[in-house]
Amino acid sequence: MKVILHDFQEGSNGPFDGVEVADSEKLRDILDQLQRRDPFILELEGDNGYRLTVGIGGPVSCIQHSSRDGEPPYMVAVTKGVGQPPELDDHVFLCGGQATEIRGSQCVPFSVLQSVALHFLQTGERSAEVSLVPI
Numbered sequence: 001m002k003v004i005l006h007d008f009q010e011g012s013n014g015p016f017d018g019v020e021v022a023d024s025e026k027l028r029d030i031l032d033q034l035q036r037r038d039p040f041i042l043e044l045e046g047d048n049g050y051r052l053t054v055g056i057g058g059p060v061s062c063i064q065h066s067s068r069d070g071e072p073p074y075m076v077a078v079t080k081g082v083g084q085p086p087e088l089d090d091h092v093f094l095c096g097g098q099a100t101e102i103r104g105s106q107c108v109p110f111s112v113l114q115s116v117a118l119h120f121l122q123t124g125e126r127s128a129e130v131s132l133v134p135i
Helices: 024-034 110-122
Strands: 003-007 040-046 051-056 060-069 077-080 091-095 098-101 107-110 130-134
Touching: 024 110, 040 110, 051 110, 060 091, 060 110, 077 107, 077 110, 107 110, 107 130
Parallel strands: 040 091
Antiparallel strands: 003 040, 040 051, 051 060, 060 077, 060 107, 077 130, 091 098
16 A cells, blocks of 8 residues: 655645655654654545545644545544553644644553554554544
């Protein structure tokens, strides 16, 4: 499978906006680079009809899985208890210059985001590493 990255904060000015990725190492490298930015929203559009919309903000991330056609269900990730950030404060990610507040209970460690994104790229499926709950 392959994914196309869409940078919802920097748009076409972002260095990875519109980049097509089919290789796990390339995706891991891109995510590592993006982790250094101010918190923002990015989409991984799969060629399988689904997408991951993710927030990347240093050690904290968030993940939403949905259909590319915009139809429900919209599923957000919560960890299965291991590695959950100790703080449950809400986190803000920028999307098109607007602050998007995400509940702390819907935040996951960056390492979990990496694992979920790589699984999505490799299989096109949802990862069992997180629980997905409807919003």
